[in-house]
Amino acid sequence: MIRVERVGPLATIQDLGRPGWFDSGVGAAGAADRGSLRLANRLVGNPEGAAAIEALLGGVELLALRHLTVAVTGAVAPITVDGRPMGMASVLEIEEEQRLRLGFAGSGLRSYIAVRGGIDVPPVLGSRSRDTLSGIGPEPLRVGDVLPVGRPPRTHPTVDVAPIAALTAGPLTVRVVPGPRADWFADAAALFAGEWTVSPDTDRIGARLDRRSGPVLRRAVDTELPTEGMALGSIQVPPSGQPVVFLADHPITGGYPVIGVVVDADVDVVAQARPGQAVRFRLSAPDPGSRA
The missing domain is CATH 2.40.100.10 (Cyclophilin-like)
Known part of the structure; x- marks a missing residue:
């Protein structure tokens, strides 16, 4: 379980979306930066489409209510666990009662926080993604929310950190x-x-x-x-x-x-x-x- 202690401009739960519902007037939604979501999930041993947190410009703080394996990808923001600096696109082991803090992004727009087992909120039409246009899916995160974490997969992370191309502020x-x-x-x-x-x-x-x-x-x-x-x-x-x-x-x-x-x-x-x-x-x- 994870408790939300702080939320930045916008944080939502996203997976790879709900394709196949166009004939019912429902879009796919899902992570805006699909590559970053996939990478975060691979780092913690999840299937690529597991639900994670998409944070606009960062500013998120999470309290671990049990041991968690976490990875943060996407927009580059300062990461700390109980005040200790951590790396982007690396495997983070967070113990019960420790706090993961994601500062505000210096480059890029959206960061992804994946936890081993995935964010296990109830799916809607086969997806846990929030669609901000239609209002389908879990509500945007609020302070005090407690997020369930799914059962860890049998596979284990095999790397400590992934090499990633730097996001640019240029053209x-x-x-x-x-x-x-x-x-x-x-x-x-x-x-x-x-x-x-x-x-x-x-x-x-x-x-x-x-x-x-x-x-x-x-x-x-x-x-x-x-x-x-x-x-x-x-x-x-x-x-x-x-x-x-x-x-x-x-x-x-x-x-x-x-x-x-x-x-x-x-x-x-x-x-x-x-x-x-x-x-x-x-x-x-x-x-x-x-x-x-």
Whole structure:
């Protein structure tokens, strides 16, 4: 068991989501940075899709009510156990009554705290993820919450720490496949010219972008677009011309044209982009990866 002693801007429980419910109007949700969740779970010996804590910008404190094996990945933040500094992406053994503190992230946006056995809250439609758009799944964490931990798996962690690429505060390069509505714009190539900036108005639904440099995206078609399905990573452009990259809790349909779709592997990169950070789009061939 774990007791929540402090919560930062937002902390939710996330796994790899609930695919397969689009026909019922329910999106997949799940971890915004799937790679970081998978790594945290592998470090503690869990299946990759076990439920963990996703902490926006850190600021979380947890009290262990029994011995726990924990790993923290994603956005880089100071980690201490009873005041002793610990490493990111390492296996941490926390004893009963010890406190794990996650400071505020210096780079990246979302950190993942995995515990051996997984966070064992009741699943909803097959997933323990919180969908912030629909309100499905466990409530965001609050001070005083006690989180159950599942039965430890038979496998054991085989490493002490994982080598990880450093998150950068500099410009990000994100690969994009054009379309399906690139022809609705006077010059769809404008998406790839200059730089965009991540807006403060960004969340698990989508990363909203402001133009930093380069030409404005202008519509060539003024008619209304019938509502159509939206994939993870879709770059939807509303009348303002400021695109939105859809993330984990995106709506499953939309009525604004999609100028391109972020390559699946780069969706995690966008999920870790902080407000004010520069983003450059690069033209890519179609991605064979799956979408949700």
